[in-house]
Ligand SMILES: O=C(O)CCC(=O)C(=O)O
């Protein structure tokens with residue numbers, strides 16, 4: 001489906017966009033949104049749900065500025081995983097995040113625009129010396145809208161390949 005914002009970067013996955021949630025899930029999403037977004041930010045109306053199989057991974061990419069604003073907030077569920085950020089101009093500048101199940105990462109401003117993000121495949125899934133075996137991972141991702149776009153004008157994404 002809609003993967004125009006990082007075309008071809010994700011392997012071994014299925015995904016959907018979801019606007020309707022149970023009351024219990026809405027309460028969690030509200031906590032995520034309160035933690036990640038400022039009052040001046042408008043969110044994409046649908047939340048992105050990505051289901052990555054144990055052998056699935058995400059290659060380095062920067063989400064397209066056409067489809068996503070300054071903030072990306074992702075809740076990781078089920079398997080732990082390692083997210084690596086690499087500066088797009090200075091590849092020697094990088095860092096890794098250990099995404100435990102139930103953890104929330106927030107990529108904002110420079111982390112969102114100046115660094116690529118990726119989820120390491122099982123064979124490369126180490127956090128420092130620590131091996132982080134990959135199982136199925138589900139992420140629930142909220143994004144702000146690009147500036148100047150209203151929530152009623154969802155961006156037209158190209159069809160998935
Ligand atoms: O699964 C994640 O946490 C990140 C997904 C991602 O980078 C994307 O959909 O652009």
Ligand SMILES: [Fe+2]
Nearest residue numbers: 006062063117
């Ligand atoms: Fe991304």
